[in-house]
Amino acid sequence: MRLITIVAILCVCCFQQTYAQRVSLPAAARKDSAVVAYYDTVMKQNLQLYTGSEYANKGHNIQGFPYFESENLFTGSVLYDNNFYDKVPMQYDLVSDELVILDYGKNYKIALIGDKVSYFVLGGHRFIGVLIAADSLAPGKTGFYEELYSGSIKVFAKRRKLPQSIGKVEDNVTRYIQYNSYYIQKAGKLMEVGNERSIMSVLSDKKQDLKNFIRSGNLDFKKHFEAAVAAVAAYYDEVKK
Numbered sequence: 001m002r003l004i005t006i007v008a009i010l011c012v013c014c015f016q017q018t019y020a021q022r023v024s025l026p027a028a029a030r031k032d033s034a035v036v037a038y039y040d041t042v043m044k045q046n047l048q049l050y051t052g053s054e055y056a057n058k059g060h061n062i063q064g065f066p067y068f069e070s071e072n073l074f075t076g077s078v079l080y081d082n083n084f085y086d087k088v089p090m091q092y093d094l095v096s097d098e099l100v101i102l103d104y105g106k107n108y109k110i111a112l113i114g115d116k117v118s119y120f121v122l123g124g125h126r127f128i129g130v131l132i133a134a135d136s137l138a139p140g141k142t143g144f145y146e147e148l149y150s151g152s153i154k155v156f157a158k159r160r161k162l163p164q165s166i167g168k169v170e171d172n173v174t175r176y177i178q179y180n181s182y183y184i185q186k187a188g189k190l191m192e193v194g195n196e197r198s199i200m201s202v203l204s205d206k207k208q209d210l211k212n213f214i215r216s217g218n219l220d221f222k223k224h225f226e227a228a229v230a231a232v233a234a235y236y237d238e239v240k241k
Contacts, residue, residue: 047104048081049088051116055100055109062163064176068092069123073102076122080112090122094161094178097143117144130156130190145183149230151237153203154185157226182229196221199232209239 058066065071073089078099091100091109098111099120119128127144145156157180164177183190184202193199196214199221200207213219213235219228 048083049078049085049101049112050104050110051081052110052112055093055098055111057109058095059163059176062174062176064161066093066095066161066176067100068094068125068159074122076120078112078120079118081116082118090120092120092122092127092144094159095163095176097160099144114144119147120144128156130185148182148226149233151234152240153233153236155230155233156183156185156190157181158183182225184229184233193229199229203232203236206236206239210236 068091073091075087076090077084077086078088078090078101079085089102089106092098093100093111096111098114099117100109100111102108103110114129117129119126121127126147128147130143130145143158145158147154148157149155159178159180161176161178163174165173166175167173182193184193184199185191186202191202193202200210203210210232214228214232217231219231221228
């Protein structure tokens with residue numbers, strides 16, 4: 001009788017263990033499926049970042065570099081194809097107006113598709129994709145503009161570099177020269193400004209208030225144009241409230 005009882009207990013234990021294993025398998029499978037699905041989603045989003053064309057370094061015989069601020073890679077962030085990516089090694093080519101990153105294996109550079117870049121941040125500077133209206137004071141085109149101020153109106157800087165010959169012709173020396181132009185976006189239009197007078201023309205509805213602000217703040221548009229135009233835009237928003 002004792003032997004029968006022991007055998008019965010062993011059978012029950014074996015059944016319970018086998019049953020537990022058979023029950024746990026679907027749960028494990030579901031967990032694995034969830035992990036795989038999550039992995040596929042994340043990888044798919046990450047792989048979307050590495051879409052573009054191979055970027056070729058240029059200007060081998062030109063002094064300087066075509067990039068914004070440094071020839072070295074920044075660690076920045078980008079909203080690309082509606083996905084946000086952080087800690088991305090990147091450069092902004094001011095000659096071709098392209099955002100450049102390393103490929104997934106970090107073997108070569110990729111120029112991202114410009115229309116898919118909503119904005120990017122590198123070196124503490126935020127650049128956004130802007131479509132200039134064809135009927136504004138600037139030519140119609142899409143490009144990257146640094147955002148200097150953002151409120152009901154916005155202030156942008158367009159930064160470009162062009163190769164330019166310097167010195168004597170026989171010396172055959174070419175160097176990258178940077179050019180900056182500035183715009184105020186108001187009522188959906190992007191209008192170029194370059195001095196106090198042009199700023200007052202764009203913001204003429206608060207002209208006297210702004211003139212008083214400029215005078216009291218001793219704003220210097222010749223030495224510190226970017227800071228001055230951003231300050232004026234911020235004050236314009238304040239008096240418009």
